[in-house]
Amino acid sequence: MDMLSTKLDFIVQLLWEAGISNWVISPGSRNAPLVASFIKHGKFQLISSPDERSGAFMALGMSQINQYPAGFICTSGSAVVNTFPAVVEAYYQRIPLLILSADRPEELIDQWDGQTLRQPGIFGEYVRSNWHCNPRNESTEQIAKGIYDCLKEAFVNIPSATHLNIALSEPIYEGIDAPFAFSDAIPPFVFKPSQPNKVDLIAVKQFIESSFTKDESVPDSTLPIDQKHMVEESSESIKYPRIAVLIGQNPPSLLLKSVLIELQHYVPIFADVCSSQTQVGLISWDWGMLKREIPNYLEPELLISVGTATISKPLKQFLKKSKPKHIHIGLYDEVGDPFETQPQHWKVNESDFLQAVLEIISTFDTSAEVEENSNWVEDSLIPAFQKSNNSNSIKKYLTDWEVYIQSQSLVSHDLPHPFASELQFMQKLFQSVQENCIIHLGNSMSVRYGSWSGQTKAQVYSNRGVSGIDGCLSTAVGAAIASPEKHHVVVLGDVSTIYDSNALWTDLPSNLTIVVFNNGGGRIFDWIEGPNKLQELRTFIHTPRHFEMEYLCKLYSVKHFKYSINQLDEILNGILENSDKLQEKSDHSHPNLDEQSSPKTVRFFELISE
Numbered sequence: 116m117d118m119l120s121t122k123l124d125f126i127v128q129l130l131w132e133a134g135i136s137n138w139v140i141s142p143g144s145r146n147a148p149l150v151a152s153f154i155k156h157g158k159f160q161l162i163s164s165p166d167e168r169s170g171a172f173m174a175l176g177m178s179q180i181n182q183y184p185a186g187f188i189c190t191s192g193s194a195v196v197n198t199f200p201a202v203v204e205a206y207y208q209r210i211p212l213l214i215l216s217a218d219r220p221e222e223l224i225d226q227w228d229g230q231t232l233r234q235p236g237i238f239g240e241y242v243r244s245n246w247h248c249n250p251r252n253e254s255t256e257q258i259a260k261g262i263y264d265c266l267k268e269a270f271v272n273i274p275s276a277t278h279l280n281i282a283l284s285e286p287i288y289e290g291i292d293a294p295f296a297f298s299d300a301i302p303p304f305v306f307k308p309s310q311p312n313k314v315d316l317i318a319v320k321q322f323i324e325s326s327f328t329k330d331e332s333v334p335d336s337t338l339p340i341d342q343k344h345m346v347e348e349s350s351e352s353i354k355y356p357r358i359a360v361l362i363g364q365n366p367p368s369l370l371l372k373s374v375l376i377e378l379q380h381y382v383p384i385f386a387d388v389c390s391s392q393t394q395v396g397l398i399s400w401d402w403g404m405l406k407r408e409i410p411n412y413l414e415p416e417l418l419i420s421v422g423t424a425t426i427s428k429p430l431k432q433f434l435k436k437s438k439p440k441h442i443h444i445g446l447y448d449e450v451g452d453p454f455e456t457q458p459q460h461w462k463v464n465e466s467d468f469l470q471a472v473l474e475i476i477s478t479f480d481t482s483a484e485v486e487e488n489s490n491w492v493e494d495s496l497i498p499a500f501q502k503s504n505n506s507n508s509i510k511k512y513l514t515d516w517e518v519y520i521q522s523q524s525l526v527s528h529d530l531p532h533p534f535a536s537e538l539q540f541m542q543k544l545f546q547s548v549q550e551n552c553i554i555h556l557g558n559s560m561s562v563r564y565g566s567w568s569g570q571t572k573a574q575v576y577s578n579r580g581v582s583g584i585d586g587c588l589s590t591a592v593g594a595a596i597a598s599p600e601k602h603h604v605v606v607l608g609d610v611s612t613i614y615d616s617n618a619l620w621t622d623l624p625s626n627l628t629i630v631v632f633n634n635g636g637g638r639i640f641d642w643i644e645g646p647n648k649l650q651e652l653r654t655f656i657h658t659p660r661h662f663e664m665e666y667l668c669k670l671y672s673v674k675h676f677k678y679s680i681n682q683l684d685e686i687l688n689g690i691l692e693n694s695d696k697l698q699e700k701s702d703h704s705h706p707n708l709d710e711q712s713s714p715k716t717v718r719f720f721e722l723i724s725e
């Protein structure tokens with residue numbers, strides 16, 4: 116009969132074959148034999164995180180950045196329960212993540228034994244597959260099939276966390292110091308996602324044409340915005356194609372980007388800050404809608420959405436009110452209804468569908484000669500008016516949106532303290548970073564500032580699945596570890612930082628810069644109308660405290676910088692120094708240069724609002 120360690124080696128070899136090479140490990144005696152197998156295998160990237168909640172979020176960050184599952188290993192009992200926040204975040208963000216927990220044997224569950232609870236199936240519906248086994252009682256064939264089926268479900272279907280629960284019976288350390296037992300009987304992992312349905316161009320054309328009426332009697336978009344509003348009281352009187360595209364939270368897709376780059380010349384595209392498409396579509400649309408009415412003539416007739424949630428409150432309210440015909444494009448069956456529009460689901464590839472839309476609508480407008488290399492970002496208000504002179508053009512609706520957004524009179528300075536200066540920082544950060552930078556936004560005002568900051572060359576992430584403040588820093592740490600060639604900048608509030616400060620309790624990657632708005636508590640509750648009306652709530656809701664972040668940094672040997680938030684240039688130069696060094700490093704892979712110029716440690720910028 117095989118030693119326990121041989122069976123565990125077999126499991127670990129299977130996981131390697133499945134390509135799951137990045138793992139975060141939390142400590143414990145029950146999982147030590149499993150961890151020993153990972154170490155002895157010799158090829159995995161293994162990171163230590165004593166706090167399971169933080170460790171699971173780190174693994175989530177790794178999966179998020181690689182778009183491929185990373186794993187997390189923990190011991191039995193409440194250790195497993197602590198991973199739940201990351202599991203639900205993975206579920207709603209559709210990120211694949213593997214939770215590998217060690218367990219006591221079945222006969223010890225509920226027998227008053229320590230560190231023991233009912234682990235099999237503990238995550239309920241928040242994982243799409245789980246597998247429980249006691250390797251001593253199962254053959255290698257059974258183990259291989261169990262893991263294969265479990266991973267297949269997670270890899271081929273909607274990505275989410277997957278739970279592998281492994282019960283270890285005594286003697287659990289049997290063979291722990293034996294060499295790794297490589298097996299020749301590892302089955303290949305071939306997961307073929309099902310082929311998406313082909314997009315039927317004729318069906319798309321019919322659908323789009325049935326969604327609006329073409330008519331010459333269009334309102335004159337050269338009228339000043341206020342007069343136009345008066346003329347166009349009701350959306351029923353508007354008779355020209357009004358198609359809007361919304362890209363909600365979505366993983367990066369170059370294919371989608373290439374279609375959107377063309378499509379943005381015809382229709383308004385609302386790209387959420389976490390859509391991975393922040394370089395296309397309407398510029399600063401969320402800011403443009405903030406604290407003002409949106410006129411009826413901007414109501415879309417047809418909304419085409421891709422991805423999941425969007426953060427913009429004004430857009431949500433507007434779409435709930437205007438109730439356009441809504442079609443959602445995506446390969447996954449679960450489709451939310453955030454605007455109460457009962458979206459029709461087209462289960463096709465999103466870029467294929469939008470390519471079809473592009474082909475169709477570009478034929479509506481024969482005069483629509485899209486200038487090659489035209490600089491979208493610098494398109495001014497004047498050319499936008501001129502372009503709209505061809506009144507039956509599909510672009511009319513796009514132009515109306517551009518004009519509306521550009522007529523926003525609210526400027527960042529108008530916001531109350533500390534929002535004005537924090538937003539200005541974010542805007543400057545968004546403008547300054549290059550493609551080699553990744554921005555992670557905390558779940559409070561930070562992600563809202565991001566949404567109001569317009570376009571950026573950086574990829575932007577935020578844990579908007581369930582919008583918890585509990586793993587924002589850890590997720591960024593994991594992402595930075597998994598993509599060392601990029602400079603990762605995480606921006607978050609003081610409460611989120613302290614809450615998730617165990618993210619710093621690991622070997623921190625030097626390509627990470629942490630920026631904290633140390634503004635004395637959860638200032639989002641000053642922004643939201645309601646909590647800000649009752650002073651007595653502050654102690655319990657805003658939780659104001661004065662934190663000397665310097666001591667947190669000292670504890671974890673993190674390099675600390677403290678600035679007034681108004682020292683914008685100094686702060687930005689300091690932050691971007693890391694990007695420049697990484698860039699230099701990739702430009703000349705000179706060994707000495709690496710030695711001299713790479714920052715040695717993670718840097719922490721504490722920004723004080725005065």
Ligand SMILES: Cc1ncc(C[n+]2csc(CCOP(=O)(O)OP(=O)(O)O)c2C)c(N)n1
Binds near residue numbers: 560584610638
């Ligand atoms: C786990 C969790 N608990 C509570 C909340 C509710 N919540 C949302 S924002 C916030 C305060 C965050 O404060 P901070 O990080 O300082 O950011 P700021 O509001 O100042 O931008 C809280 C407690 C949450 N989102 N997640």
